[in-house]
């Protein structure tokens with residue numbers, strides 16, 4: 001499994017926590033920043049991360065900003081990306097099972113590192129259920145291809 005990790009300044013501390021977790025879990029990942037002191041623009045990090053997931057370079061992307069909202073909106077503009085904004089463990093599992101989400105967005109100003117790490121673990125270890133959920137996800141893909 002390969003994961004790409006990105007944040008803006010508002011998600012920098014939580015990105016470091018998630019990076020530590022991925023290292024502990026022995027999961028291969030690339031951290032594309034930001035390496036910023038001041039403020040940066042979340043699309044400059046969220047869109048490149050999403051493009052690399054969409055190209056197949058990574059299985060999953062994890063993007064973090066202050067709220068997670070800007071990152072999720074940005075990532076979801078990239079064709080083939082299903083980025084779920086998640087702040088609870090139930091949704092982390094459900095979005096993999098039902099939506100086959102390939103990216104996870106979280107907000108550093110919304111949740112603490114303990115919960116964020118649980119969300120990441122459940123997101124990465126949960127499989128897509130397929131079946132009727134596959135039909136629904138296919139409808140999104142078909143719409144994107146129009």
Ligand code: RB5
Pocket residue numbers: 008009010011042065066067068069070071
């Ligand atoms: C930055 O202040 C903040 O707007 C950003 O991190 C994010 O929350 C945007 O959605």
